Amino acid sequence: MTALPPALEPTLNGIAYRPASLSFGPVVADIELAERVFTTALAPYRTPLAPLMQHLRHYRGKRLRPALVLLTAKAAGSITSAHHTLAAAVEMIHTATLVHDDVLDEAETRRHVRTVNAEWGNKISILLGDMLFSQAFTITSAVDVRACKFIGEATNRVCAGELRQVCERGNLHLSEADYFAIIDGKTAALTEVCGRLGALYSGAPESVAEQMATFGRNLGLAFQVADDLLDLTGDETKAGKTLGTDLEQQKMTLPLIHALNKLPERDAEELRDVLRSTDADKRSNVAAVLAETGSVIYARRRAEEFARVARTALECLPRSECRTILEHVTEWSIRREK
């Protein structure tokens, strides 16, 4: 086991849980209760598999998805014990996808800690991810069948999105529609279900739950477009992580698709040659083209549009501290540099 570096971010139970620019103040105690549901569900597996389960504590990040469930609930009505379970379930599904993603990407570290695959190998990572998926559905069955259906359908979309992304890796002719179909699944399906479930179990009417689903979905889309942009044009020292991995894996993202559509066919083919190459200065060469074609500005505008739709959906809620935080989360999703 590799020792952990000193925490770089505010901590909850000794675990870094959010960037300093984001505060989940009014629901921090509820996030902690959701954490307990998460830990308790895995407790029976601790004895034989203790170090593995322990390692999961370090594997998770800012608890954005549990926070979305709980903030939406409190902003739309009130938090119930169903929310703690649902917040734990979405975090389990998210963690499962991270554990499997790290196998897919052969990643060695995540959030300054060695990945499960680096430490225990791919086999254990695959099975641990499976276990997390299964546990997520099991704990959801303690809520009701409607929650099982929504969580199941969201997870189907996540898996289908990831599957399409892997199938399309290296397809330098990916359309914008296909790109959006991929991120709608892999990212937005889960944030959508967070908003929906948060409202649905808070006592709010069905129409508010629909609005919160719209909020969550568009927040996810905004977040992912901004994330993809960061990978292409962000500053590594500010981000504190390696960028350009999408380029390395020939994963097509919005600015690239826009540039290829904008350029005359001959120039587009030249850009594709650059994308296929393994040049050391590939990232800066690509960035120069993206600046010329206005593709960075285009992608940023699209992210801002999604964020605007998300913010508009929040307007059906009465003004409250939690609603304001949800507005901040939306801003943060497109402004963050890491």
Add this chain to the structure above:
Amino acid sequence: MTALPPALEPTLNGIAYRPASLSFGPVVADIELAERVFTTALAPYRTPLAPLMQHLRHYRGKRLRPALVLLTAKAAGSITSAHHTLAAAVEMIHTATLVHDDVLDEAETRRHVRTVNAEWGNKISILLGDMLFSQAFTITSAVDVRACKFIGEATNRVCAGELRQVCERGNLHLSEADYFAIIDGKTAALTEVCGRLGALYSGAPESVAEQMATFGRNLGLAFQVADDLLDLTGDETKAGKTLGTDLEQQKMTLPLIHALNKLPERDAEELRDVLRSTDADKRSNVAAVLAETGSVIYARRRAEEFARVARTALECLPRSECRTILEHVTEWSIRREK
């Protein structure tokens, strides 16, 4: 895509579905309906992922688990549409574990067809397995929350069993209790839930569902002990597949554990040296020791005991063709040579 060899076994919809010695006669039409639920659930993903979804048709075997759900239902009461959904769900979970197992084992063929990982790579296999798990839970949510809970808990046990097995690979001091804990999860949890759900939704009383759970669990244990024995001592030409893979992967099974406990410490250490070696004649050397220590007989007797408990549990059912088939399945589980 590799072309399929001519079917070697009886087929349903052109797919080999059962060994010639097993007949699911009275529920074959219901197995077909469960197949349709399986296929329909994956239909939305066909367009972009068509060849992958198509390939799954060849990936499954004798439809033992759907047959267990349906035979138990018909023997204990009557088959309802819930059973078709549940039969499809357990088959999806089983298929998901097969897809992930083939990644874990780096297997290249399964049932004479190239594995998903051999054809499409590990990444797609991992995500396809995730999708199957997720779909299984989603379709179960169309039944009721109790079904979600039972399917979820069974899948937790499957994953925990597989996880322990991988963690214990190469542990040549594995105890008999640990071995049974592993197979109770990886195999018996799913056959147990098949029996339980079959009875539970057939109109039978709770006490019959408990007996059918006991039947399924012990059938699974009998099946797995016999399967492990086959791997060590079976005839490859009769089995029609490579045997000895447990030995190759240093997976400890019941006859080996028994022999190591039986032998004086020095001889046990010698056997462990053989198990660690990569000798070409490892399998025949081990078989000779197992014969001497009576370990093959011991393991066979244990399998027979589980089969006896399974058969006894069936006695609460009225005599019927389906009950007779369940008795045959129990016999087949310990007598089969492939």
